[in-house]
Amino acid sequence: MAGTADDTFLQIRDLTKKFGSFTALDSISLDIKEREFVCFLGPSGCGKTTLLRAIAGLDIQTSGTIRQAGKDISNLPPEERDFGIVFQSYALFPNLTVNKNIRYGLENQKISADKIKARVAELLKLVDLHDQDDKYPAQLSGGQQQRVALARAIATSPGLLLLDEPLSALDAKVRVHLRGEIKSLQRRLGVTTIMVTHDQEEALTMADRIVVMDHGSIEQVGTPKEIYGKPATSFVADFIGTMNFVDGKVKARGAVKVGKAVFNCDTGTMKAGTPITVAIRPEDINAQDARKSDDNLIDVKVLDMEFLGSFDRVELGSTVLGDTKLRADFSINLVRRKNLSVGSELPVRLPGDLIRLYPRAG
Amino acid sequence: MSEVTLAAARAVPLTKPKVGRDDWIMRGWMLVLAVFLMVAVLLPLYVMLSKSFENKAGDFIGLANFQEYFSTPALFLSAFNSLYLSAFSSILVMGIAFVYAYALTRTCMPFKWFFKLVAAIPLLTPSLLSGISLVYWFGRQGVANNLLFGESIYGPIGIVIGSSYWVFPHALLIVVTALSVTDARLYEAAIALRTSKIKTFFTVTIPGCKYGLISAGFVTFTLIFTDFGVPKVIGGNFNMLATDIYKQVIGQQNFQMGAVVSVVLLVPAVLAFIVDRQVQKKQVALLSSRAVPFEPTPSKGRDMAMLVFCSIIALGILAMIGMAQFAALIKFWPYNLELTLSNYDFDLANGGGWESYFNSIRMALYTAVIGTVIIFFGAYLVEKGRGFSFGRNAIHAIAMLPLAVPGMVLGLAYIFFFNNPANPFNFVYATMIILVIVTVTHFYTVGHLTAMTALKQMDPEFESVSASLKTPFQRTFIKVTVPVCLPAILDISMYLFLNAMTTVSAVVFLYSSDTTLASVAVLNMDDQGELAFAAAMAMMIAYTCGGARILHMLVSRVLITKTQSWRRR
Ligand SMILES: Nc1ncnc2c1ncn2[C@@H]1O[C@H](COP(=O)(O)OP(=O)(O)OP(=O)(O)O)[C@@H](O)[C@H]1O
Ligand SMILES: [Mg+2]
Numbered sequence: 001m002a003g004t005a006d007d008t009f010l011q012i013r014d015l016t017k018k019f020g021s022f023t024a025l026d027s028i029s030l031d032i033k034e035r036e037f038v039c040f041l042g043p044s045g046c047g048k049t050t051l052l053r054a055i056a057g058l059d060i061q062t063s064g065t066i067r068q069a070g071k072d073i074s075n076l077p078p079e080e081r082d083f084g085i086v087f088q089s090y091a092l093f094p095n096l097t098v099n100k101n102i103r104y105g106l107e108n109q110k111i112s113a114d115k116i117k118a119r120v121a122e123l124l125k126l127v128d129l130h131d132q133d134d135k136y137p138a139q140l141s142g143g144q145q146q147r148v149a150l151a152r153a154i155a156t157s158p159g160l161l162l163l164d165e166p167l168s169a170l171d172a173k174v175r176v177h178l179r180g181e182i183k184s185l186q187r188r189l190g191v192t193t194i195m196v197t198h199d200q201e202e203a204l205t206m207a208d209r210i211v212v213m214d215h216g217s218i219e220q221v222g223t224p225k226e227i228y229g230k231p232a233t234s235f236v237a238d239f240i241g242t243m244n245f246v247d248g249k250v251k252a253r254g255a256v257k258v259g260k261a262v263f264n265c266d267t268g269t270m271k272a273g274t275p276i277t278v279a280i281r282p283e284d285i286n287a288q289d290a291r292k293s294d295d296n297l298i299d300v301k302v303l304d305m306e307f308l309g310s311f312d313r314v315e316l317g318s319t320v321l322g323d324t325k326l327r328a329d330f331s332i333n334l335v336r337r338k339n340l341s342v343g344s345e346l347p348v349r350l351p352g353d354l355i356r357l358y359p360r361a362g
Numbered sequence: 363m364s365e366v367t368l369a370a371a372r373a374v375p376l377t378k379p380k381v382g383r384d385d386w387i388m389r390g391w392m393l394v395l396a397v398f399l400m401v402a403v404l405l406p407l408y409v410m411l412s413k414s415f416e417n418k419a420g421d422f423i424g425l426a427n428f429q430e431y432f433s434t435p436a437l438f439l440s441a442f443n444s445l446y447l448s449a450f451s452s453i454l455v456m457g458i459a460f461v462y463a464y465a466l467t468r469t470c471m472p473f474k475w476f477f478k479l480v481a482a483i484p485l486l487t488p489s490l491l492s493g494i495s496l497v498y499w500f501g502r503q504g505v506a507n508n509l510l511f512g513e514s515i516y517g518p519i520g521i522v523i524g525s526s527y528w529v530f531p532h533a534l535l536i537v538v539t540a541l542s543v544t545d546a547r548l549y550e551a552a553i554a555l556r557t558s559k560i561k562t563f564f565t566v567t568i569p570g571c572k573y574g575l576i577s578a579g580f581v582t583f584t585l586i587f588t589d590f591g592v593p594k595v596i597g598g599n600f601n602m603l604a605t606d607i608y609k610q611v612i613g614q615q616n617f618q619m620g621a622v623v624s625v626v627l628l629v630p631a632v633l634a635f636i637v638d639r640q641v642q643k644k645q646v647a648l649l650s651s652r653a654v655p656f657e658p659t660p661s662k663g664r665d666m667a668m669l670v671f672c673s674i675i676a677l678g679i680l681a682m683i684g685m686a687q688f689a690a691l692i693k694f695w696p697y698n699l700e701l702t703l704s705n706y707d708f709d710l711a712n713g714g715g716w717e718s719y720f721n722s723i724r725m726a727l728y729t730a731v732i733g734t735v736i737i738f739f740g741a742y743l744v745e746k747g748r749g750f751s752f753g754r755n756a757i758h759a760i761a762m763l764p765l766a767v768p769g770m771v772l773g774l775a776y777i778f779f780f781n782n783p784a785n786p787f788n789f790v791y792a793t794m795i796i797l798v799i800v801t802v803t804h805f806y807t808v809g810h811l812t813a814m815t816a817l818k819q820m821d822p823e824f825e826s827v828s829a830s831l832k833t834p835f836q837r838t839f840i841k842v843t844v845p846v847c848l849p850a851i852l853d854i855s856m857y858l859f860l861n862a863m864t865t866v867s868a869v870v871f872l873y874s875s876d877t878t879l880a881s882v883a884v885l886n887m888d889d890q891g892e893l894a895f896a897a898a899m900a901m902m903i904a905y906t907c908g909g910a911r912i913l914h915m916l917v918s919r920v921l922i923t924k925t926q927s928w929r930r931r
Pocket of ligand 2: 048049050196
């Protein structure tokens with residue numbers, strides 16, 4: 001246990017899951033701290049659900065270990081583990097009322113009837129359903145069903161809460177509302193929570209830390225700010241938010257060359273001549289008032305503008321970049337102030353500390 | 363190479379899931395079920411198969427029995443008779459069922475509800491009833507025997523008509539289903555392309571339901587091929603395989619030859635079953651595609667023609683059951699046509715008294731209750747069990763088997779297996795228990811498939827949630843699975859009850875003087891020439907089944923109103 005910090009609640013080591021010859025999870029290692037809210041994020045089929053189900057013991061891994069609260073649970077069946085779970089379908093028992101669904105897990109523990117009643121009332125209040133407890137699931141809206149499922153999952157105060165795309169069956173408005181609800185509930189209860197999602201906005205707004213997955217492996221683990229601001233791989237950079245990718249080369253220590261333009265940025269230990277992909281987010285490209293002899297500045301021409309509400313996504317071309325085009329987000333304010341339209345010319349700055357470099361083959 | 367894999371295995375120890383308490387309990391139940399299926403299905407069939415390779419003394423003699431069988435023209439002829447008569451009858455039934463089903467699904471013919479109702483009548487009666495009725499219509503003293511132009515009803519003609527009558531609803535059900543799952547867009551396209559009606563029929567309608575038709579054809583063929591009741595009553599000297607088994611076993615006590623004939627009967631039935639399973643898999647693929655339901659449009663000429671056709675068929679069905687009812691109420695056919703209830707005084711008959719009727723009711727109730735419990739819980743273990751997929755697949759495979767085994771074969775296999783004093787289960791022989799076991803087994807597969815379909819429609823995560831809440835699986839089974847699947851459970855028990863009331867083929871070898879049954883009594887009364895008693899007893903079965911159907915409908919309706927607050931739609 002040398003490398004493990006004391007507050008690690010869930011420790012996953014070399015977890016591999018195979019379906020026949022197909023590897024759905026490839027040697028996953030991950031530590032989750034107590035009271036943390038972690039999101040598994042990734043494209044469809046990357047293995048998020050598989051990992052969650054392995055943690056739950058519903059589909060036990062082919063190899064690897066899982067420890068929860070210091071106890072090795074690697075091979076235990078789900079009923080011998082300590083977790084509550086909410087599925088995308090909610091899996092509410094259709095023939096039981098809201099009240100009976102919530103008390104379902106309490107009833108087979110040795111708890112007195114009074115205590116159960118009090119606990120159910122408390123839970124109903126917690127998820128704001130105290131006037132709905134006699135209804136059947138089919139009589140509730142999607143958002144209400146979701147909250148019943150949540151109440152049922154936390155009724156027995158499990159140490160770990162697992163949520164598999166709990167919001168994906170809901171419409172956009174309810175979804176945004178419930179995000180906040182779930183997050184504040186989780187904070188209040190302090191229950192360690194893992195949520196699977198393929199919605200990056202959901203992950204960015206709710207998670208303490210995000211685990212980005214692709215093809216059965218972890219691409220990056222970090223806080224939303226880290227994931228968004230310092231994507232560790234070009235996959236993460238591409239998957240989260242929007243990103244400009246342009247081909248370039250390391251010119252010298254601290255400088256890269258793209259077309260004829262040279263940008264200053266952190267090149268780390270990369271040697272001069274290394275082919276790289278230079279990445280910058282559209283909102284990090286700044287329009288400048290006048291061309292000063294500042295570095296990382298290029299002259300561009302507006303090729304196309306797409307109105308997206310509070311900002312315009314603008315396509316920029318530049319003689320120094322050759323055929324490469326950049327996308328930049330300019331606020332309505334800026335567009336109005338500078339009277340930008342297709343064909344306008346202006347200088348823009350690509351701040352060196354916001355430029356990310358990724359290795360490129362060939 | 364093995365060294366490499368070993369090394370890899372050493373480097374990455376595989377996780378061996380711990381078998382939890384629920385898993386142990388489930389496996390325990392699976393073991394119980396496996397033992398039941400072994401004793402009820404596999405072992406008897408095995409013993410029967412091995413008997414066909416033995417002589418009377420019990421020594422292995424290879425294929426000698428089969429050699430004898432195929433070199434005895436009288437025996438061999440029945441195989442031929444069975445094959446071609448079944449083929450002929452199924453083609454006939456299929457033709458009628460197709461037009462009838464077409465009228466019900468694709469036209470605006472009036473009184474559809476009436477025709478649906480009438481078509482279901484044969485399900486309520488033992489297949490023997492059609493034989494008895496035919497005797498009254500076309501027998502030597504029959505009302506309409508001159509319609510046969512001197513031909514005898516006893517023989518192929520009777521068998522074809524009688525068989526067609528009772529298998530009609532079975533065929534109809536499958537064809538109606540196949541015709542219901544069409545895609546209206548295909549017809550819209552045909553109209554847009556100005557395709558003629560006839561051409562549309564052959565290029566759209568027929569291909570769309572061909573799997574259903576093939577499946578219905580095989581089911582019909584197997585039902586007729588393996589049926590015993592109709593040829594027994596109306597076959598006269600015309601021998602069929604199923605009656606041969608009966609004659610060999612009951613008449614001549616030649617069990618070995620009975621076993622041989624059983625094998626000859628079993629082979630085509632199993633083949634038909636295998637083909638049918640393959641065809642049905644394709645049908646499922648068709649079903650799952652998203653289709654727009656077809657709404658028939660009125661067409662005066664066609665609708666009238668269909669009305670005439672369906673009326674003729676419905677009239678035939680009503681004539682069949684009507685004559686049986688009439689015969690049951692007549693004093694002395696054809697001399698004294700006064701009405702009487704004395705034919706219901708079964709205690710005066712030689713074939714079996716009222717006791718056999720009540721035995722049948724008891725047997726049918728036990729079968730319905732016990733059978734439903736075993737079948738549904740078994741399907742639950744197969745569908746919702748965790749891990750141990752070998753055991754679950756094996757149970758599923760054995761559960762599919764009884765559909766392919768003709769009742770006569772199963773009954774004979776039971777004699778061989780259970781009548782052996784060395785068998786620890788010998789004590790059930792000649793009791794009610796063996797009748798219940800054989801009937802549950804005989805009709806196991808359809809119930810199993812019904813249960814599987816219902817269970818598959820349930821959210822697969824109920825069990826996961828229940829495990830996460832540390833609830834034993836039995837509790838979720840009782841509190842959630844059973845209530846949600848109650849309609850299917852009622853259907854299974856109804857199916858078992860009706861079949862237990864009407865079946866003859868398997869039980870005819872297994873009843874004892876204490877456990878005579880109504881359907882067997884019909885057979886024996888007919889044998890003794892007590893045709894009026896036989897008709898009355900057959901009608902008793904029909905009333906009971908009709909009553910059970912109505913009760914089932916009422917209970918289902920109450921259930922749906924009571925639970926509609928939580929059932930969607
Ligand atoms: N029981 C199974 N048998 C075979 N392959 C499976 C099974 N379950 C999952 N897979 C495969 O494993 C991969 C990962 O599946 P998983 O359900 O974990 O994806 P996911 O990340 O949750 O995707 P989604 O966002 O679509 O839910 C997929 O390629 C899937 O096809
Ligand atoms: Mg998933």
